[in-house]
Amino acid sequence: MYINGLAKDDLTYDAIVVGSGISGGWSAKELTENGLNTLVLERGRNVEHIKDYPTSMLDPWELPANDDIPHPDRQHYEKQLRTGYTIKESTKHWWVKDTDQPYEEIERFDWIRGYHVGGRSIMWGRFSLRLSQMDFEANAVDGYGVDWPIRYEDIEPWYTHVEKFAGISGKSEGLSQLPDSHFLPPMELSCVELELQKSMKQKFGRVLTNPRMANLTQPLNGRGQCMTRNLCMRGCPLGAYFSSNAVTLPAAAATGRLTIRPHSIVHSLEYNESTGKVSGVHIIDELTGEMKTFHSKIVFLNASAIASAMILLNSRSNRFPNGLGNDSDQVGRNVMDHHLQIGANGTIEGFEDQYDWGRRPQGFYIPRYRNVGKDKREYVRGFGYQGGSGRQGWHRAIAEAAIGSDLKQIAATPGPWSVGMMAFGEMLPHEDNRIFLNFEKLDKWGLPTAVFDVKFRDNEYKMRVDMMNDAAEMIEAMGAKNVSMYDNKGAPGLGIHEMGTARMGRDPKTSVLNKWNQIHNVPNVFITDGACMTSSACQNPSLTYMALSARAANYAADLVKKGDI
Amino acid sequence: MMENELKSFDFFEVTSSDTELITRREALRRSGLLAGGVFFAPAIVGFLKGCKATTRDYDYIVFNSDQVDALRIIVDAIVPETDTPSATQVGVPAFIDQVLSRNSSKQTREEFMVQFDAFLEDAKGEFGKSFHEADSQRQLEYISKLHAQAVEPAEDPVDRTLSGFIMWMKQLTVVGYFTSEPGATQVLRYAAMPGPYKGCVPFEEVGRTWAT
Numbered sequence: 001m002y003i004n005g006l007a008k009d010d011l012t013y014d015a016i017v018v019g020s021g022i023s024g025g026w027s028a029k030e031l032t033e034n035g036l037n038t039l040v041l042e043r044g045r046n047v048e049h050i051k052d053y054p055t056s057m058l059d060p061w062e063l064p065a066n067d068d069i070p071h072p073d074r075q076h077y078e079k080q081l082r083t084g085y086t087i088k089e090s091t092k093h094w095w096v097k098d099t100d101q102p103y104e105e106i107e108r109f110d111w112i113r114g115y116h117v118g119g120r121s122i123m124w125g126r127f128s129l130r131l132s133q134m135d136f137e138a139n140a141v142d143g144y145g146v147d148w149p150i151r152y153e154d155i156e157p158w159y160t161h162v163e164k165f166a167g168i169s170g171k172s173e174g175l176s177q178l179p180d181s182h183f184l185p186p187m188e189l190s191c192v193e194l195e196l197q198k199s200m201k202q203k204f205g206r207v208l209t210n211p212r213m214a215n216l217t218q219p220l221n222g223r224g225q226c227m228t229r230n231l232c233m234r235g236c237p238l239g240a241y242f243s244s245n246a247v248t249l250p251a252a253a254a255t256g257r258l259t260i261r262p263h264s265i266v267h268s269l270e271y272n273e274s275t276g277k278v279s280g281v282h283i284i285d286e287l288t289g290e291m292k293t294f295h296s297k298i299v300f301l302n303a304s305a306i307a308s309a310m311i312l313l314n315s316r317s318n319r320f321p322n323g324l325g326n327d328s329d330q331v332g333r334n335v336m337d338h339h340l341q342i343g344a345n346g347t348i349e350g351f352e353d354q355y356d357w358g359r360r361p362q363g364f365y366i367p368r369y370r371n372v373g374k375d376k377r378e379y380v381r382g383f384g385y386q387g388g389s390g391r392q393g394w395h396r397a398i399a400e401a402a403i404g405s406d407l408k409q410i411a412a413t414p415g416p417w418s419v420g421m422m423a424f425g426e427m428l429p430h431e432d433n434r435i436f437l438n439f440e441k442l443d444k445w446g447l448p449t450a451v452f453d454v455k456f457r458d459n460e461y462k463m464r465v466d467m468m469n470d471a472a473e474m475i476e477a478m479g480a481k482n483v484s485m486y487d488n489k490g491a492p493g494l495g496i497h498e499m500g501t502a503r504m505g506r507d508p509k510t511s512v513l514n515k516w517n518q519i520h521n522v523p524n525v526f527i528t529d530g531a532c533m534t535s536s537a538c539q540n541p542s543l544t545y546m547a548l549s550a551r552a553a554n555y556a557a558d559l560v561k562k563g564d565i
Numbered sequence: 566m567m568e569n570e571l572k573s574f575d576f577f578e579v580t581s582s583d584t585e586l587i588t589r590r591e592a593l594r595r596s597g598l599l600a601g602g603v604f605f606a607p608a609i610v611g612f613l614k615g616c617k618a619t620t621r622d623y624d625y626i627v628f629n630s631d632q633v634d635a636l637r638i639i640v641d642a643i644v645p646e647t648d649t650p651s652a653t654q655v656g657v658p659a660f661i662d663q664v665l666s667r668n669s670s671k672q673t674r675e676e677f678m679v680q681f682d683a684f685l686e687d688a689k690g691e692f693g694k695s696f697h698e699a700d701s702q703r704q705l706e707y708i709s710k711l712h713a714q715a716v717e718p719a720e721d722p723v724d725r726t727l728s729g730f731i732m733w734m735k736q737l738t739v740v741g742y743f744t745s746e747p748g749a750t751q752v753l754r755y756a757a758m759p760g761p762y763k764g765c766v767p768f769e770e771v772g773r774t775w776a777t
Contacts, residue, residue, distance in 0.1 A: 059757060187762045
């Protein structure tokens with residue numbers, strides 16, 4: 001691919017895509033494959049697949065003490081450290097330094113992110129789940145938020161389209177609330193998980209299915225099969241999981257119509273009153289501080305839910321004094337994530353002659369069953385579970401009453417099996433859950449910073465009672481011992497599924513985007529990252545961002561080709 | 566959510582940081598180390614590799630040479646040489662020095678040194694000479710006694726300062742040892758590239774606990 005930035009910039013393209021993560025990569029692929037010369041603006045550095053994964057092949061003993069970052073460095077990652085798993089010596093280069101990228105919190109919000117080509121498609125969890133008709137109808141049925149302007153049948157072909165190219169492994173179950181994807185063969189369940197699956201079916205009529213994830217269980221388009229190292233977050237030298245770097249950007253580059261410009265921080269979009277469209281994208285060069293303006297027929301915002309909203313809010317004009325496309329005052333509102341860190345675990349007797357082989361990079365999934373069919377709860381919507389199992393490892397030697405050669409023996413013998421699950425619950429859209437810009441507090445490039453005022457509310461808290469109890473009940477029902485429950489409320493953002501800040505809807509008065517992800521009154525700007533989500537469902541959202549990006553990009557490319565835009 | 570999302574949460578969690586002070590069996594139980602909580606341990610790793618980590622080539626930052634001598638005796642009591650190497654042989658004393666100097670807060674580091682000093686002081690009272698100069702059998706008995714106090718709580722309350730220090734040392738030693746190359750590959754089973762995941766295999770096919 002052509003990296004723009006060193007030589008003299010070409011300033012005019014057919015399309016500009018802001019952001020190179022999961023959704024931006026798909027926008028770029030579909031636009032270029034439709035014949036559009038496309039510029040991808042990425043605010044961070046370039047990351048070349050394989051070459052720029054510096055820690056991907058390191059063995060445990062090749063990393064500094066415990067893979068922990070040096071203590072003095074922790075001050076740079078105060079917020080990014082909140083997950084507990086993102087900032088390691090082997091992965092810290094993928095995450096922003098909070099000292100460089102400040103934001104304010106009226107209510108705690110964990111905005112966990114990385115700025116580089118590929119964005120969070122490098123570090124994502126890879127769980128890939130379709131939304132269902134129930135999810136697209138939910139707002140209309142119970143009255144929270146606004147109605148989605150699309151239904152399952154609108155997105156279904158695009159799910160299939162992206163799944164075939166991304167490569168999603170999983171097992172078909174024929175459930176209406178969690179439609180099957182176009183699957184590669186599933187990764188296996190452990191013997192204990194199979195027991196749990198059987199028990200859940202018999203005692204509750206509930207389904208436990210194999211992980212549905214963007215890890216290849218067969219080679220695909222020159223990418224390698226997953227070797228179950230479970231080091232995905234470092235970047236995969238085999239290209240065995242989906243990332244922009246391994247999958248969509250190379251495809252876009254193969255058309256000869258892709259230009260990527262790293263170090264390009266989008267300042268704002270320039271609105272042209274005479275055409276009623278956006279005519280330019282203003283950027284700040286991250287390295288030189290220089291401002292430039294690029295022009296195109298269409299613009300795709302794929303900067304992430306929060307950043308895309310920030311760009312709109314900073315794009316002020318006479319026509320849009322409160323931010324581009326913000327006639328409805330909905331830009332930045334309805335921030336959603338999933339609420340999680342709640343569930344149960346227990347130990348299983350038996351199976352001591354069994355073990356598993358490899359480090360499966362994701363856990364099993366229990367699709368939503370609450371408020372499905374005849375089940376009615378005192379809250380709306382529902383939750384699914386991700387879970388796992390395994391035998392206790394060598395750490396148990398610390399607590400065992402042995403030192404010396406006995407300790408080695410204990411460490412070398414795996415302990416009993418444990419099984420556990422954690423719920424991911426739907427979060428309702430709420431106008432007062434919002435981000436806005438602080439124009440007084442500027443970042444080091446002079447851009448206004450974000451202020452978060454987002455919190456979980458009654459429906460989430462009511463749902464959490466079931467999220468915890470059901471987990472314990474299902475684990476207990478299979479005969480597990482030492483069943484314990486946990487509930488760490490955390491804060492929105494911790495799911496790293498932020499969405500909803502420029503929602504799709506039918507009415508320009510109450511939504512930002514139409515059914516093609518097009519800003520209602522600015523027809524050449526499309527937003528297909530998490531910002532567009534009208535409701536959160538309880539499924540991990542990335543697959544939906546991929547499908548909506550591909551769908552909107554094909555629609556937009558058609559408009560360009562017909563000269564309609 | 567990101568990579569290892571589940572593994573970071575409670576039911577997979579070992580401790581919030583393996584370098585934190587955990588001194589008592591109760592604390593271990595609460596953190597999930599004893600009953601049912603631990604599996605899929607996060608890829609806890611050490612820096613130990615080759616000769617770089619041996620005491621000969623490592624310049625200690627936190628410990629003086631007497632302390633290093635004492636440290637070696639303690640870690641080798643916890644993980645001795647058998648048909649596989651001892652803790653000292655794989656560089657655990659250097660690992661501990663680095664965890665304390667590089668990865669710990671000043672407060673944690675100072676707390677460790679206070680407890681270490683108390684341990685050495687008490688040993689001196691017991692032996693009538695410095696811990697590292699005492700008879701090796703008596704050193705081992707002393708460590709074993711404190712360890713037993715920690716893992717088998719007595720009926721009557723006892724001062725846990727010294728037994729707590731031994732548990733702290735045990736934790737650092739176990740983590741340092743089993744994330745070293747010899748610990749991970751000779752005592753445990755390590756596979757850099759396991760290949761396709763198999764959910765259920767006879768234990769003999771693996772034979773030992775997985776290192777990661």
